[in-house]
Amino acid sequence: MWLLEELQKLYDLPKRDPAVEGIECEVEVDIDDLLDMDDDRQRTLFLQKLLSSAKSKENIKEFIERLLEKIKTL
Numbered sequence: 001m002w003l004l005e006e007l008q009k010l011y012d013l014p015k016r017d018p019a020v021e022g023i024e025c026e027v028e029v030d031i032d033d034l035l036d037m038d039d040d041r042q043r044t045l046f047l048q049k050l051l052s053s054a055k056s057k058e059n060i061k062e063f064i065e066r067l068l069e070k071i072k073t074l
Contacts (some may be wrong), residue, residue, distance in 0.1 A: 010054040
């Protein structure tokens with residue numbers, strides 16, 4: 001749920017209840033793809049490119065750092 005909420009913030013989408021209606025986002029982050037990458041540098045470059053169309057560009061770096069920390073626990 002954290003990932004979806006953060007993507008909504010980055011793309012400046014209205015907050016909705018995913019149990020009630022589908023949430024449409026301009027991008028989908030596949031955690032398995034990130035885990036398959038060799039290192040954090042590769043993950044960071046991939047995410048920067050993937051999120052390049054985000055409306056909230058100033059928050060991309062923080063989002064990537066937090067996401068990389070979270071996936072290390074998986």
